[in-house]
Amino acid sequence: MNHDRAMATDDYYAVLGVDRRAGPDEIKKAFRSLTKQWHPDRHPDDLEVAERYRRINEAYNTLGDAAARARYDMTQRLEGIELRRGSGGQGARDLLGQVFGDVFGTRRERRRRGRDLRYTLTVSLPDAVRGSSHDIEFEAPGPCDACRGTGTRPGGQPPQTCSLCGGKGEVKGEGLLARRSPCGRCSGLGLVQPDPCQACRGRGTRRHLRAFVVNLPPGTEAGAERVLTGEGEPGRFGGTAGDLRVTVNVTPHPWLRREGDELLCELWLSVSEAAAGAKVPVPTVDGMVHVDVPPGVRSGTKLRLRGKGAPKRGNGRGNERGNGRGSGRGDQLVTVVVETPVLGGAPHVAEALRRLEEACAVAPGSLPRRHAQRAAFEGERSSES
Numbered sequence: 001m002n003h004d005r006a007m008a009t010d011d012y013y014a015v016l017g018v019d020r021r022a023g024p025d026e027i028k029k030a031f032r033s034l035t036k037q038w039h040p041d042r043h044p045d046d047l048e049v050a051e052r053y054r055r056i057n058e059a060y061n062t063l064g065d066a067a068a069r070a071r072y073d074m075t076q077r078l079e080g081i082e083l084r085r086g087s088g089g090q091g092a093r094d095l096l097g098q099v100f101g102d103v104f105g106t107r108r109e110r111r112r113r114g115r116d117l118r119y120t121l122t123v124s125l126p127d128a129v130r131g132s133s134h135d136i137e138f139e140a141p142g143p144c145d146a147c148r149g150t151g152t153r154p155g156g157q158p159p160q161t162c163s164l165c166g167g168k169g170e171v172k173g174e175g176l177l178a179r180r181s182p183c184g185r186c187s188g189l190g191l192v193q194p195d196p197c198q199a200c201r202g203r204g205t206r207r208h209l210r211a212f213v214v215n216l217p218p219g220t221e222a223g224a225e226r227v228l229t230g231e232g233e234p235g236r237f238g239g240t241a242g243d244l245r246v247t248v249n250v251t252p253h254p255w256l257r258r259e260g261d262e263l264l265c266e267l268w269l270s271v272s273e274a275a276a277g278a279k280v281p282v283p284t285v286d287g288m289v290h291v292d293v294p295p296g297v298r299s300g301t302k303l304r305l306r307g308k309g310a311p312k313r314g315n316g317r318g319n320e321r322g323n324g325r326g327s328g329r330g331d332q333l334v335t336v337v338v339e340t341p342v343l344g345g346a347p348h349v350a351e352a353l354r355r356l357e358e359a360c361a362v363a364p365g366s367l368p369r370r371h372a373q374r375a376a377f378e379g380e381r382s383s384e385s
């Protein structure tokens, strides 16, 4: 388990695919549906799914609790300032780092490792489903140019073991129940810079504009995480760099909704289009297509656009192609809804409908089901009285 993960928290809202202003019910609903979808029992031996399940639970543990959520929103604001704006958030972040002090072995190594950076990448549904490449840019700590990340002034003495803690990184207090606490002189790192670089004050890192390309594979879902190994904060005193962890946030599409490898949408038709059939435009993640609606279509009918859904996930039975992804794409399901005319604003529509009703009345074959049902019901009512 990577300890540093505890320091920089994930974007829990993006993981659950909810808005920052979402109410408790909406959050609970998103959590329930995601845990159902990403339950490890449904995807045995899939480590990616197990990790996603863990992150969903972690997000809900915080967002599902009002007090924990308020605290999280506060730290997010601090971290958000840090990642986007540059100056100002450093102090708060250092404080956080101390709150989550090291408790496991190889302490110094971990302290010297650079922290992870978190970035939330917001993309459209088509970009997520089809796969896409994104340039991202933000201000964050990177290696200092002046000292090449060493923290030592050019030509100065190399780092030395801290004399206060003897390189242990921590000091022991007085008394029987004395606790160990991080060394104040070296901040727990065990090493100090006798000749610190002027530009970075010996940290080896400086904030500057950092740019990356994030590639999303086809079928990326809201809440997915892409890890750019070693692209986080540089380590100190030769420690490894942290990672850049990008959480994908998918903006809701005005017409399309994703459910697993299927995309769903509604298609509104007029009474006459439904009766006569029509060729109508329908949005897909690949752009607009024209769909032939058959004559006599009923409200609720689902038309299937094959291969217009999201890529299928591998089901672990050996039919995958590539890196564990399933073969082919799912379908888009278009649910037909016949729109009942609104009479208020259009007198001639009302007139046309009256004439339609009269015409149907003398031609029972035009509305066979309604005719048969009405006849049966009318008959029943008269036999009761």
Ligand SMILES: [Zn+2]
Pocket: 144, 145, 146, 147, 148, 149, 150, 151, 152, 197, 198, 199, 200, 201, 202, 203, 204, 205
């Ligand atoms: Zn420097």
Ligand SMILES: [Zn+2]
Pocket: 162, 163, 164, 165, 166, 167, 168, 169, 170, 183, 184, 185, 186, 187, 188, 189, 190, 191
């Ligand atoms: Zn020390």
